[in-house]
Structures are given as structure tokens and as C-alpha cells.
Amino acid sequence: MKKTDDKAYPVQKSDAEWRAELDPMQYQVARKAATERPFSGKYWEHFEPGSYLCVGCAAPLFASTTKFDAGCGWPSYWQPINSEVVERIEDRSLGMVRIEVRCNNCGSHLGHVFDDGPAPTGERYCINSAAIKFEMTR
16 A cells, blocks of 8 residues: 655646646645535536546546446446556545545545445445546547
């Protein structure tokens, strides 16, 4: 398990560049590890065919075929597109131990992964809508 806050990601931008490119909620979630309120994001009830990309760098993260309704109020997936697109980091904030997931290309905070998901992985990637954007399959 990695715990790195100073990792050099392939995509590097200044704080001013991030603020200029992201809306205020995207910036707070992706760059400051905030969490949007449950049932408030635009993708929690979204089930069209396509891919979910990182809002910070457009790296493909999750396929719609792995999305499921976890009832938690955030978009949930049972696996990323591949094991290399997300970074797992131990998160000890809020008095608990969780596994944070970040985009492995730009370091944007995406959400957390839990071990209470469906088969075949048993994992639930609980992702903030503000950290992703949707691209429809053509």
C-alpha cells in the first residue's frame, strides 16, 4: 500500500492552473480530497454505456459495464479499467482507516475503495461525480 503525498505524477500543473481548469467543486474534490454530499453528484444514477474519465487529465478510469447501484449515493464500480489507472493510498483521516483512490496519471482524488462490492472483485470503488467526466460509447 502506497502512502505518498509527494509523488511526481506524469501530469503536473500548478495550483493556479488546476483552479483555472476545474470548477470550484471539482477543484475541492480532485485537488483537496473533499467529498461531495451523497446523492448530489450527476453520475450517481447515471447508467449510459461509455467510460468515466478523470476530470483532471481525461485518463480513462472506469467502464460503465462495471458500474452498479450500491445505494450509497455515489457512483460505484467493481473495478477500474485496469489496475494501473488508480493509485491506492492509506487514508487515516476522520478517525478511521480507509483506502483512498487517486488518478495515477495526475494525482486527482477520486474517492475510496471498500471491500463490500459485488463479484467478481468484491470491491466497491466509491467515486465522487466531481472527480470524473463521462464519455459516451460511440
